[in-house]
């Protein structure tokens with residue numbers, strides 16, 4: 001089920017409850033920690049918006065740089081969060097039919113999905129973000145607006161970091177699926 | 190080989206003038222090539238974001254795109270002067286500079302390191318100087334004014350104390366209607382007409398000091414361009430040259446009726462008084478000087494333009510009637526057939 | 527059918543089939559886009575076709591993500607999410623329900639009525655369906671069960687009222703739609719307000735009327751707290767602050783004083799201040815609201831990114847023209863086409879969530895409707911009303927899922943399914959009204 005209300009219910013993993021191998025624990029731990037440390041950025045975003053509102057309405061000052069800072073923060077939040085939501089299994093599933101399947105089949109589906117859907121698309125994003133960021137770096141690309149922020153490569157680099165973390169989260173999950181699948185096999189034998 | 194290119198646009202094809210040119214270009218290139226070259230116009234955002242066209246073409250993700258060249262100042266700082274300059278050239282002056290005074294070579298040279306072949310493909314005329322909810326008569330009226338203003342003109346009004354934001358076109362009507370902004374510039378009257386500003390901001394000013402032209406280019410990936418054969422290159426160049434001519438006729442042809450409509454809708458069509466224009470020009474001078482100092486490409490273009498204009502302006506003054514001198518049509522108006 | 531047309535059809539069919547594997551929708555969308563790019567490359571290379579979708583075309587997804595990033599309107603989305611979680615975690619919402627049910631508690635069907643009123647207030651202050659349904663269910667179901675309410679009434683009321691937030695502004699669904707169609711967010715908010723409130727009002731009327739007609743399903747509760755001045759003050763204290771917040775946020779958007787992004791930031795701040803006033807703002811609460819915001823924002827943007835890849839490749843295969851051609855070839859007049867689209871959306875809503883439908887279907891059909899000469903704001907609101915039912919229609923109805931996970935196990939699937947039927951019918955009624963009387967929207 002989707003975690004549209006994360007924290008309200010328990011995080012239920014739709015595929016397995018097996019404990020994590022050390023690699024996965026390290027990867028997942030890093031991703032979770034990374035996002036948890038950055039989570040209060042939403043508070044910073046509120047602050048920036050408030051500052052902008054006050055500057056605009058009380059002092060008739062429009063600051064393009066601060067308006068740009070808003071979407072820089074929001075971009076970091078959602079791009080890094082993508083991997084977090086993989087670890088916590090928050091990404092929306094249509095699991096009506098899945099629930100009728102045996103666990104073995106569900107694990108196989110997960111393995112195929114990770115190998116042929118998530119990992120490829122995340123890798124494509126990661127791979128093609130590299131020249132995108134490199135170009136911004138080489139050109140010293142800045143904002144198009146007067147008074148905007150410089151150093152576009154930083155915010156463009158969020159795509160690279162976010163997609164790399166997504167690949168890592170997917171790999172970790174893939175390993176866990178293989179482990180769970182093997183455990184299932186041995187138990188049956 | 191036949192050519193089938195997706196051509197992303199930086200503005201909706203539904204807009205008058207700009208969209209008219211894009212459609213004309215696609216139609217013309219197809220007919221002059223006997224159908225062997227086809228451009229499929231892609232609305233902004235459908236394939237690539239409106240302001241990301243140049244970057245995608247540069248990276249070779251798309252063969253070509255059709256844009257106002259002045260957007261990508263973050264990548265090509267000189268883009269702002271190539272796209273249109275405050276107190277700058279008029280359309281035919283710009284075209285004369287491009288084709289007869291070495292302009293194209295310089296522009297080509299600036300875009301070559303970006304792996305782009307820029308083909309001039311629609312120089313349209315002046316924009317309005319903006320839509321205001323209150324009269325705009327002095328520099329003081331700009332102080333604290335919340336205005337949407339893109340390009341170099343934006344830097345200029347900002348330097349005069351305005352609070353400048355760059356909202357997307359689709360948000361302008363509501364923002365203006367509800368006072369989130371006090372004024373906005375966007376484009377030529379017939380284009381602004383489509384966006385409905387005349388319903389809510391009753392003061393519309395001229396001349397379009399901030400941009401007397403808007404230069405649209407077909408930007409082609411340079412590798413792709415070099416792979417074409419001579420015939421194909423000629424077909425594309427010719428189609429763009431034709432679009433350029435049509436750009437002038439679309440732009441100039443549509444504005445008269447639109448202005449008449451605005452007047453009927455109760456819009457005050459005002460002229461910016463000369464002292465104010467002088468102040469705006471002074472501020473522009475400072476901003477442009479800063480940009481000349483900070484980017485060699487910008488400086489090169491500015492100097493080339495300035496050299497051309499120093500000779501041209503003599504011809505212009507001598508040969509044409511003074512701006513406010515009535516032509517024959519003013520003194521001998523149309524009569525019933 | 528040309529080869530690209532068959533590819534486009536195959537792509538959509540593959541996606542719908544794979545959906546039922548239960549793999550996350552976001553990555554299925556992206557994965558199908560990837561697989562069909564590979565397929566096009568193979569066909570173009572070895573089978574001499576001209577499809578023209580290759581890796582460099584797919585790589586445009588990076589440019590599109592970049593476009594998503596520097597979209598300042600979308601900044602409002604995580605801010606409205608934050609605001610919702612803050613009101614939820616700070617106990618402001620709970621207090622609201624508690625106090626309002628003290629007013630209506632002793633009326634016949636009063637508890638259900640209170641749930642409806644609180645649902646509307648929650649809807650207008652946030653719009654997180656999951657949070658609203660879970661909150662309303664955990665707080666009201668035990669009491670209503672004890673008082674002997676009909677199970678179907680309980681399930682139907684909580685599920686339907688909890689989904690109002692997706693329609694009544696501020697609504698993240700409307701923010702998404704505005705972005706997809708380049709419409710002003712404020713116009714959509716204004717357009718959705720009346721239909722949303724009508725829907726809430728209709729629920730209340732339904733509960734009152736059936737309470738009169740079928741009193742055995744709605745017991746009157748013997749309240750043991752007497753109505754006193756102190757109680758009245760408590761109620762005011764619980765109701766006034768959130769009400770002020772709603773007025774401030776929606777009011778500033780409608781009056782155009784603030785852009786939606788500014789209003790969302792101010793709203794998030796206001797909710798935090800409210801929590802502080804309730805002495806519920808600890809570092810732990812704040813931090814848990816922040817991480818919850820990250821998680822929810824991430825899964826919405828996961829689908830957004832997947833959908834942006836999917837629609838890129840589908841467009842590359844000419845899928846948009848195909849669908850446009852199909853819809854235009856329907857044997858209907860203008861309004862018939864709109865009705866057909868809404869019917870398709872209603873049916874899709876049984877299986878898909880609003881996010882997917884908004885991101886994939888809406889951009890495809892909007893130009894067609896606009897070409898027919900209809901107002902896009904009006905159409906988008908109809909589309910939204912239709913999508914709201916997707917939360918309630920089985921088998922994939924998220925409100926039903928949340929309800930089942932939050933309410934006790936005494937509810938059978940049939941209780942829930944049958945319970946929401948009258949509410950779905952009411953939604954269709956409002957849809958029909960908005961269709962016929964454009965003034966309700968514009």
Ligand code: NA
Pocket residue numbers: 648649650651652653654690691692693694695696697698
């Ligand atoms: Na809402």
Ligand code: NA
Pocket residue numbers: 875876877878915916917918919920921922923924
């Ligand atoms: Na559904």
